[in-house]
Amino acid sequence: MVEPRPELSKLSDYVPGKSIEEIREQFGLTEVVKLASNENPLGASPKAVEAFHKIADSLHLYPRGDAPKLIDAIAEKFGVRKSQIVIGNGSDEIIDMVGKAFIRQGDNCVAITPTFSVYKFTTLSNGADFIGVGAGDSKTSLADLAAVVNEKTRVAFICNPNNPTGLYYSEKEIREFMAKIPASVLVFVDEAYAEFATAADYPEMSKLLGEFPNLFINRTFSKIYGLAGLRVGYAMANEAVISAMWKIKPPFDVNQAAQVAAIAALGDTDHVNATRKLNADGCAALTQAFEGFGFKVLPTQGNFICVHIGERAKELVGFLERNGMIIRGLASFGLPEHVRITIGKPEENEFLVELVKKWVEA
Numbered sequence: 001m002v003e004p005r006p007e008l009s010k011l012s013d014y015v016p017g018k019s020i021e022e023i024r025e026q027f028g029l030t031e032v033v034k035l036a037s038n039e040n041p042l043g044a045s046p047k048a049v050e051a052f053h054k055i056a057d058s059l060h061l062y063p064r065g066d067a068p069k070l071i072d073a074i075a076e077k078f079g080v081r082k083s084q085i086v087i088g089n090g091s092d093e094i095i096d097m098v099g100k101a102f103i104r105q106g107d108n109c110v111a112i113t114p115t116f117s118v119y120k121f122t123t124l125s126n127g128a129d130f131i132g133v134g135a136g137d138s139k140t141s142l143a144d145l146a147a148v149v150n151e152k153t154r155v156a157f158i159c160n161p162n163n164p165t166g167l168y169y170s171e172k173e174i175r176e177f178m179a180k181i182p183a184s185v186l187v188f189v190d191e192a193y194a195e196f197a198t199a200a201d202y203p204e205m206s207k208l209l210g211e212f213p214n215l216f217i218n219r220t221f222s223k224i225y226g227l228a229g230l231r232v233g234y235a236m237a238n239e240a241v242i243s244a245m246w247k248i249k250p251p252f253d254v255n256q257a258a259q260v261a262a263i264a265a266l267g268d269t270d271h272v273n274a275t276r277k278l279n280a281d282g283c284a285a286l287t288q289a290f291e292g293f294g295f296k297v298l299p300t301q302g303n304f305i306c307v308h309i310g311e312r313a314k315e316l317v318g319f320l321e322r323n324g325m326i327i328r329g330l331a332s333f334g335l336p337e338h339v340r341i342t343i344g345k346p347e348e349n350e351f352l353v354e355l356v357k358k359w360v361e362a
């Protein structure tokens with residue numbers, strides 16, 4: 001048999017949230033609500049949908065791999081140079097490209113854990129060791145992360161706000177971390193949920209790029225912009241780092257529809273603001289409801305809440321699924337007693353709360 005690379009023996013398959021279709025079929029349901037993958041409950045920006053329809057006439061043409069208009073739009077929004085930006089087929093592909101461009105066999109990569117599993121996957125698949133710092137649902141200080149950085153460390157992953165806890169680091173904390181570690185360590189700040197953050201001291205990372213040549217900012221169109229199905233992510237960093245990324249980037253990875261929809265979505269501030277408002281209101285309502293049931297809810301800066309249910313967390317997830325509600329159990333993240341719930345529309349949140357009430361009372 002053809003042997004795969006030995007690094008693959010350490011990998012397990014990515015565990016995604018369950019799909020609506022799966023649950024419909026499994027339990028013979030018609031109505032299923034999914035609050036499990038942090039998608040935008042309002043859908044994509046109507047402007048992005050319109051741009052998507054318009055591009056249908058040119059599906060036979062290759063996209064422009066260098067996506068000049070999308071890169072221009074990002075550069076303008078953040079006040080950075082075009083040469084400081086790269087795009088990818090979702091920010092997942094950007095993480096993958098960082099692995100290919102920077103991680104060598106025998107290196108290590110460090111991260112605050114529990115966190116998004118793709119960092120570990122990319123690290124191991126490139127033959128490096130993964131060092132996770134922190135456990136449980138309390139905030140681990142970045143000083144503890146700096147303490148495990150050594151001469152073999154290539155990338156430090158910081159998910160900010162963190163998936164699945166919703167906890168965040170301030171600009172001050174990130175600056176102190178940057179000052180402690182060598183400039184040879186790429187500091188990969190994953191800001192998939194940055195647009196939802198409301199804390200006054202949540203950092204504006206693009207302003208720090210000039211100061212730190214080893215800073216890498218990862219962003220996505222999948223969450224607040226509602227384009228998870230189209231797959232577009234982008235990153236900002238020092239020009240030398242970005243130029244290495246373009247070298248290993250698959251040439252046509254971000255398709256035409258994704259490019260035009262992303263440009264339209266970036267310009268639709270009404271949709272972004274409506275999503276933020278829906279999120280803030282839903283977050284307050286869900287937090288109050290779960291606290292009312294006696295569960296601990298972590299303070300969140302994202303579009304989801306992390307709730308400590310206890311030993312029966314898995315049972316709750318199963319009960320909800322049988323009743324047409326999908327949330328995310330967090331055993332695969334190392335938090336078997338917690339669940340992660342995407343903040344939905346008011347009626348979706350209310351449906352969830354009604355079901356949890358039934359479960360608690362039974």
Ligand SMILES: *Cc1c(COP(=O)(O)O)cnc(C)c1O
Pocket residue numbers: 038089090091092093116159163190192219220221222228231232233
């Ligand atoms: C959802 C998510 C992403 C993935 O985004 P894509 O752009 O859809 O690949 C990246 N990082 C974190 C932390 C996420 O939660």
